[in-house]
Amino acid sequence: MIPFEYRRAADAQEAVATVAARPDAVFLGGGTNLVDHMKLGVAAPHMLVDVSRLPLTEVEETPGGGLRVGAAVRNSDLAAHPLVRQRYPALARALLSGASGQLRNTATTGGNLLQRTRCRYFQDVTTPCNKREPGSGCAAIGGWDRHHAVLGASEHCIAVHPSDMAVGLLALDATVHVLGADGARSLPLADLHRLPGDSPERDTVLAHGELITAVELPPASAMTRWSTYRKVRERASYAFALVSVAAALDVDDDSGVVRDARVALGGVAHKPWRAGRAEDVLRGAPATEESFRLAAGAELAAAEVRDGNAYKVPLARNTIVAVLRDLTEARR
Amino acid sequence: MEHRITLRVDGTERAVTVDSRTTLLDALRERLGVTSPKKGCDHGQCGACTVLLEGRRQLSCLTFAVAHDGDQVVTAEGLGEVRGDGGLHPVQQAFIEQDGFQCGYCTPGQVCSAVGMLDEAEAGHPSHVTRDLAPPGAPDSPAPLDDGEIRERMSGNLCRCGAYVNIVAALRETATASRGAS
Ligand SMILES: Cc1cc2nc3c(=O)[nH]c(=O)nc-3n(C[C@H](O)[C@H](O)[C@H](O)COP(=O)(O)OP(=O)(O)OC[C@H]3O[C@@H](n4cnc5c(N)ncnc54)[C@H](O)[C@@H]3O)c2cc1C
Ligand code: SF4
Ligand code: FES
Ligand code: FES
Numbered sequence: 001m002i003p004f005e006y007r008r009a010a011d012a013q014e015a016v017a018t019v020a021a022r023p024d025a026v027f028l029g030g031g032t033n034l035v036d037h038m039k040l041g042v043a044a045p046h047m048l049v050d051v052s053r054l055p056l057t058e059v060e061e062t063p064g065g066g067l068r069v070g071a072a073v074r075n076s077d078l079a080a081h082p083l084v085r086q087r088y089p090a091l092a093r094a095l096l097s098g099a100s101g102q103l104r105n106t107a108t109t110g111g112n113l114l115q116r117t118r119c120r121y122f123q124d125v126t127t128p129c130n131k132r133e134p135g136s137g138c139a140a141i142g143g144w145d146r147h148h149a150v151l152g153a154s155e156h157c158i159a160v161h162p163s164d165m166a167v168g169l170l171a172l173d174a175t176v177h178v179l180g181a182d183g184a185r186s187l188p189l190a191d192l193h194r195l196p197g198d199s200p201e202r203d204t205v206l207a208h209g210e211l212i213t214a215v216e217l218p219p220a221s222a223m224t225r226w227s228t229y230r231k232v233r234e235r236a237s238y239a240f241a242l243v244s245v246a247a248a249l250d251v252d253d254d255s256g257v258v259r260d261a262r263v264a265l266g267g268v269a270h271k272p273w274r275a276g277r278a279e280d281v282l283r284g285a286p287a288t289e290e291s292f293r294l295a296a297g298a299e300l301a302a303a304e305v306r307d308g309n310a311y312k313v314p315l316a317r318n319t320i321v322a323v324l325r326d327l328t329e330a331r332r
Numbered sequence: 333m334e335h336r337i338t339l340r341v342d343g344t345e346r347a348v349t350v351d352s353r354t355t356l357l358d359a360l361r362e363r364l365g366v367t368s369p370k371k372g373c374d375h376g377q378c379g380a381c382t383v384l385l386e387g388r389r390q391l392s393c394l395t396f397a398v399a400h401d402g403d404q405v406v407t408a409e410g411l412g413e414v415r416g417d418g419g420l421h422p423v424q425q426a427f428i429e430q431d432g433f434q435c436g437y438c439t440p441g442q443v444c445s446a447v448g449m450l451d452e453a454e455a456g457h458p459s460h461v462t463r464d465l466a467p468p469g470a471p472d473s474p475a476p477l478d479d480g481e482i483r484e485r486m487s488g489n490l491c492r493c494g495a496y497v498n499i500v501a502a503l504r505e506t507a508t509a510s511r512g513a514s
Contacts (some may be wrong), residue, residue: 085471102389
């Protein structure tokens with residue numbers, strides 16, 4: 001590891017000014033991803049600006065009835081928060097399915113959103129990787145591709161985004177609040193992460209020096225209160241998702257017709273994947289297994305598979321159907 | 333870059349000069365001679381380095397010591413000290429009674445993780461396998477701790493010897509005893 005300077009930021013403005021002024025400086029959250037990357041040689045910053053102790057640790061109801069989560073709130077505290085458990089169970093379940101008890105006690109909301117892919121070639125500096133070293137090639141294409149993307153990949157990168165929390169937040173229509181050197185801005189979480197295209201080195205649309213200060217959830221509804229998250233992995237716990245599904249359904253009790261739906265997928269793409277095609281099929285359709293299959297099929301019609309990851313398409317389809325069925329049955 | 337920091341380790345104030353690159357785990361083991369936290373993987377994947385940092389179970393291998401100036405760290409060897417009597421913590425006693433280890437390498441991390449885990453459950457925190465996330469009544473009433481819950485909550489601690497069955501038994505015993513008593 002190369003030597004670096006460590007600074008504890010006094011406030012968010014100072015943190016942003018410091019990092020924005022230096023291309024070789026980065027923010028430090030809980031460090032559970034960044035420190036690992038510094039050990040592996042994947043990241044080599046000359047300065048760390050610690051934002052984990054900034055006063056961004058509140059989870060509070062907004063005047064409009066939504067929920068604002070500070071960027072330094074730890075994953076475990078967010079998952080255990082009474083309002084999250086009652087009103088946004090998909091978020092609580094997504095958080096609880098990620099990493100381990102120890103890691104969730106350390107990991108922050110901002111750091112979780114900006115954690116980088118677990119592609120094994122990305123983490124191994126002896127192999128070509130366009131995300132780590134633009135232009136060097138992609139060792140996963142034609143290599144060990146079992147964990148890689150089936151939607152939205154490019155010829156330059158087929159990595160997937162690893163966060164569970166982001167998938168839950170995406171299904172719940174979260175907004176991200178950001179502070180940059182030029183001031184504050186907000187963007188839908190759906191617009192934060194990018195597809196790889198020809199610049200896989202950029203995971204998100206954030207500019208260097210932009211700090212995530214908070215994530216905001218819109219007011220809860222009957223639908224979000226019935227939301228859930230299901231993660232499929234290679235062992236029962238402490239493993240990343242092969243495929244995951246966050247979903248919420250609003251079904252008219254009399255007619256049995258779906259009024260509204262939210263579906264987001266993890267483990268399938270370079271970003272948390274909002275399944276808009278599936279949602280379109282669901283709206284106005286009877287809440288039956290047949291509709292759920294049609295919806296899942298519509299979303300996955302665009303899937304492109306490789307040698308090792310073809311299993312993800314039926315796995316994602318079946319998981320979507322199972323989650324929607326469980327949501328419907330739970331309401332009865 | 334060198335930093336002079338102070339850590340409160342197992343109840344004692346310790347000043348030490350560390351390079352910014354030194355992890356908390358290396359500062360404890362190599363600089364302060366506190367060797368109960370173990371280095372298993374050094375990448376957050378095994379739990380052997382678990383300590384109680386500011387009262388919560390956390391990994392010491394994925395964090396720099398310099399980021400913890402002024403913080404309190406409790407390791408397995410200090411659990412008794414911190415409780416005030418210097419004796420064994422009930423979790424440690426239960427590991428002995430239930431044979432919760434073989435080689436013992438993962439054990440200090442298991443014990444610290446278990447102490448933190450029992451506190452979390454006591455505070456009502458749910459887990460991935462908790463059926464009802466928002467049970468009626470107080471959200472901070474203690475979470476149920478059956479074997480499935482214990483396994484899930486302890487999944488961040490790997491045991492290469494596979495002593496899991498007895499570790500679960502030890503924690504079932506501790507949880508039952510402490511809840512029976514309160
Ligand atoms: C063994 C292991 C298993 C794991 N399993 C899972 C899993 O199953 N599911 C899952 O979702 N995750 C998993 N994780 C990943 C874990 O969730 C992330 O490492 C964690 O959420 C990152 O948060 P952090 O605060 O530690 O981020 P850091 O490591 O501090 O930072 C990550 C990145 O975000 C940047 N950053 C941090 N805060 C901000 C901010 N406020 N604004 C702008 N930039 C910021 C940093 O510069 C860095 O680039 C696992 C990790 C490990 C080590
Ligand atoms: S898939 Fe992306 S992250 Fe993985 S090796 Fe290829 S370019 Fe790198
Ligand atoms: S040594 Fe820290 S988790 Fe393995
Ligand atoms: S007792 Fe040997 S690793 Fe757990």
